[in-house]
Amino acid sequence: MRNIWTIARREYKLFFISPIAYVVAFLFMLVLGLFFSLTMYGSISQMAYSPTAPSPQMVISPMVTILLFTIPAVTMRTIAEEQRSGTMELLLTAPVRDWELVLGKWLGSFLFMASLLLLTGVFPLVLNFMVKPGIDFGPVIAGYLGLLLLSSSMLAIGVMVSALFANQIAAFFISLGVVLALWLSNQFTSYVQGFWKTLLDFLDIITHFVSFYRGTIALKDVVFFISLTALFLFFGTALVEWRRWR
């Protein structure tokens, strides 16, 4: 347990000296800020005709897209860089279990992503001040929980793919591919049958996420994302092990 924390802490600290992390954070705030002000501007100019306040979900939905594209950039370094620089030899000969290493790498990235999400919390807060009588925080909290869980599973994919490579760029593109494929997979369910349909239905991330987006926190959705995270971290550990045997 302590090893996981040791590795996660180093990983987390590393984000604050890496340009990638600042680019990701900047992108997040920029895109969100743009969406936010455009939506606010739109609502204000329409205020005379329709008296509905902008929904707090307008902060959540653009974040999904940004998350999908930035998570591969957050995780690409995690294991690939250790393999490139040779420090993997250090970690794999230290008394650390392979799964502790993978879990630590994931936890560090997750904490970074969570910090970033926390930072975006200013938008709902600002919104709360701008509309009368304030917003309903229920859907916001559910939405944020959904984002955290979504990030958790996507980060697990990123860490897993990073274990495959000794090159960050390769890790970035492959994990981006996997993340996007998963995200879009429910588009194809009507074209396949049997095993593949069952698989695609199982991996249908959008359906599970949308229920959070609508403001409901269902146990089955929470369990879904946690299992997905565990599954990919398990695969990541298997890949680290496999690289030893090569």
Add this chain to the structure above:
Amino acid sequence: MIQVEGLTKDYGKRRAIDNLSFHAEQGDILGFLGPNGAGKTTTMRILTGYMPPTAGRAEIAGFDVVEQSLEVRRRVGYLPETVPLYPEMSVFEYLKFMGELRNLRDIEDRVDEVLEVVHMEERSDSYIGSLSKGMRQRVGLAQALLHKPEVLILDEPTIGLDPTQIIDVRNLIRELGKERTVLLSTHILSEAQQVCNRVLIINKGRIVVEDTPERLQSRLAGSQRVVLKVRGEPDGLETVLGKVPGISRVNLRPDNTLEFELTPGQDVRPDVARAVINSGFDLLELHAIDVSLEDIFVELTREEPQPPSVSDDGEEEAAFDTDEIAEDEVEE
């Protein structure tokens, strides 16, 4: 302490080490010698639990390196050949991180201690990225010593160090070897000679010989080498020498001297002198030299017995530290 039996490792089709067996006890400093690609690093990586062998088994302190890998890793201090470090961390942060991974207590005090041992206490706050190659080597060594391991595995520990540091590190290894087990690899034979109490020469993944440095030297001392120098070009001298009975391996060296071996028990130097003078050469020098470990090494790792030829030696010696060769020539 270290027990290796039938260790074999294949990288795809290439066999890196082939059926290695050896052992080392507490207080042993075992030197691993071999040319590039001999399989030294591969063996060390298996012993440290970095990767499993294809066949065979190895035990450290009674623990199997595959089955009880974590126990082994707790007891081993390892300096990898590439000296992996995190350039964005300071020396202190790095060692603290490694100490935390090993669940050490009083980590900061221990870090200060090992930094003193490798004479890096003044650079404790420097970023590793800003250190020189030799300093990084020393930080790597400090990392290997951090947890006072029972077994130290050092892959070319003195490479890249300056002469004072080399002496320092060799002394340190000798000191550590008193109550621990040290396995170190090197290309430098005089280093093995100075530091190790046992030398294991491997070539192409196989053990060629295992012995104490002293016995290795005396093993070939029976056959003495002689250097002969004449005025001018020694053209045709080889054929002259070939006719003298009791000598073998005549070899023309680049400095126009000839080197040959005397069959043990027969000192035919007077016969050689007469033959040389009778053939019309001016004899300048004729003296016996000690067989150095270098010679034994080149001899043992030679592809197959080759007839004496002119260009024979130069290539194989190129694998060694040139400084060391120069040093040995002076000694001769």
